[in-house]
Amino acid sequence: MSNQSLSKRDLSVLWHPCTQMKDHESSAIIPIKKAYGVWLEDFDGNRYLDAISSWWVNLFGHANPHINAALKDQIDHLEQVIFAGFSHEPAIKLAEQLVAVTPPGLKRCFYADNGSAAVEVALKMSFHYWRNNNQAQKTKFITLENSYHGETLGALAVGNVALYKETYAPLLMEVITVPGPDCYHRESGESWADYSTRRFALMEQTLQQHAESVCAVIIEPLVQCAGNMRMYDPIYLSLLRAACDKYQVHLIVDEIAVGFGRTGTLFACEQAAISPDFMCLSKGLTGGYLPLSAVMTTNKIYQAFYDDYHKLNAFLHSHSYTGNALACRAGLASLELFQQNNVIENNKRLAAIMKTMTAHFIEHPHVAEVRQIGMIVAIELVKNKLSKEPYPWQERRGLKVYQYALTKGVLLRPLGNVIYFMPPYVISEEELYIIAKVAFDGIQWALKD
Ligand code: PMP
Numbered sequence: 001m002s003n004q005s006l007s008k009r010d011l012s013v014l015w016h017p018c019t020q021m022k023d024h025e026s027s028a029i030i031p032i033k034k035a036y037g038v039w040l041e042d043f044d045g046n047r048y049l050d051a052i053s054s055w056w057v058n059l060f061g062h063a064n065p066h067i068n069a070a071l072k073d074q075i076d077h078l079e080q081v082i083f084a085g086f087s088h089e090p091a092i093k094l095a096e097q098l099v100a101v102t103p104p105g106l107k108r109c110f111y112a113d114n115g116s117a118a119v120e121v122a123l124k125m126s127f128h129y130w131r132n133n134n135q136a137q138k139t140k141f142i143t144l145e146n147s148y149h150g151e152t153l154g155a156l157a158v159g160n161v162a163l164y165k166e167t168y169a170p171l172l173m174e175v176i177t178v179p180g181p182d183c184y185h186r187e188s189g190e191s192w193a194d195y196s197t198r199r200f201a202l203m204e205q206t207l208q209q210h211a212e213s214v215c216a217v218i219i220e221p222l223v224q225c226a227g228n229m230r231m232y233d234p235i236y237l238s239l240l241r242a243a244c245d246k247y248q249v250h251l252i253v254d255e256i257a258v259g260f261g262r263t264g265t266l267f268a269c270e271q272a273a274i275s276p277d278f279m280c281l282s283k284g285l286t287g288g289y290l291p292l293s294a295v296m297t298t299n300k301i302y303q304a305f306y307d308d309y310h311k312l313n314a315f316l317h318s319h320s321y322t323g324n325a326l327a328c329r330a331g332l333a334s335l336e337l338f339q340q341n342n343v344i345e346n347n348k349r350l351a352a353i354m355k356t357m358t359a360h361f362i363e364h365p366h367v368a369e370v371r372q373i374g375m376i377v378a379i380e381l382v383k384n385k386l387s388k389e390p391y392p393w394q395e396r397r398g399l400k401v402y403q404y405a406l407t408k409g410v411l412l413r414p415l416g417n418v419i420y421f422m423p424p425y426v427i428s429e430e431e432l433y434i435i436a437k438v439a440f441d442g443i444q445w446a447l448k449d
């Protein structure tokens with residue numbers, strides 16, 4: 001088996017996600033034979049450094065010995081069992097630990113099997129909570145400009161990235177979209193905190209106007225990842241929590257991408273010292289091994305559904321693979337690694353190295369901003385540095401960086417004209433250096449004309 005033979009078979013039967021399949025007429029699809037640590041290896045023996053944690057899921061490297069051993073043990077006991085009327089130890093233990101590590105007040109865990117499904121659950125629970133509390137007029141959701149919450153119809157509706165959303169607009173529920181706190185747009189000399197605070201006025205205004213009909217505000221805390229890794233100050237979250245309380249609206253925090261240490265703290269919410277009413281988790285939840293998601297919520301919400309059956313107040317949402325035992329066991333093994341290896345503390349050193357290694361990018365005549373929160377660094381490429389005029393999307397500059405990096409053994413997957421790194425936490429200083437060097441050379445190459 002070679003790259004070529006597998007790629008040919010792949011392209012004759014498969015349809016890949018988030019891909020214009022015709023692109024593969026000119027660029028190869030890469031079949032991976034095995035992976036270890038931060039490295040992927042294809043069938044021709046080429047290696048690729050996974051600088052984006054395989055779509056932001058992997059935390060402790062591929063083929064992590066600790067997670068592998070846990071899964072090998074689990075598979076001999078229980079792989080999957082119906083999760084209504086039945087339960088199992090990994091699901092119980094993981095829920096106990098999630099209650100312990102998530103912000104105070106989040107005492108209940110509802111499992112689903114991917115990020116979008118978790119968002120659907122949170123939206124439905126919020127709506128249903130108000131309905132069970134005789135507030136059926138609350139039917140709307142407030143969302144931020146440039147937000148992303150997944151691809152299923154509910155999750156897509158509360159997102160705001162036109163590239164994914166626009167085509168399906170006629171199918172989507174109407175939401176209230178508020179201009180965001182994205183600090184890329186701050187005035188020169190204005191601090192992140194000042195800009196985010198200033199932008200909060202628009203949210204406050206919207207809440208004041210619409211609270212009566214609104215179930216919840218949904219937000220990605222600190223980093224809008226799929227929206228080009230745009231970042232904002234924690235002050236926005238503190239203000240939002242207070243306003244949601246004031247106007248009697250739920251706060252749904254989508255930590256699917258940023259949870260489990262990506263922003264420097266275990267959860268991004270910690271940086272604003274807030275507890276949401278719902279927290280959506282997925283991706284890193286299993287260390288990047290298996291699909292699983294969880295919606296953490298409060299006892300107050302839970303109690304609104306807890307009633308005699310004939311009142312028909314139960315939350316009847318379900319997925320066949322809810323609380324899959326292998327996935328839960330991987331989640332437990334991943335949390336063990338956080339505890340055993342003092343990961344959050346060690347990541348401070350990695351984040352500092354990432355900062356040093358990308359500091360010079362800003363001197364490039366077509367780099368408008370280098371921004372970082374914790375273990376996420378993003379580099380914004382522009383046509384005109386002064387006016388921040390972007391490169392036309394049709395030029396696909398980011399794709400050129402991607403293609404260049406692959407030839408040098410690094411997997412970057414730019415978002416439009418934004419190059420970013422979000423590596424697994426087991427990366428070494430030397431490997432970080434490789435990413436930074438290849439990214440810089442790739443930028444030079446992609447922007448040379
Ligand atoms: N929310 C956020 C913030 C995400 O980044 C993503 C995935 N990139 C999702 C939700 C959707 O998760 P999934 O792809 O597992 O459906």
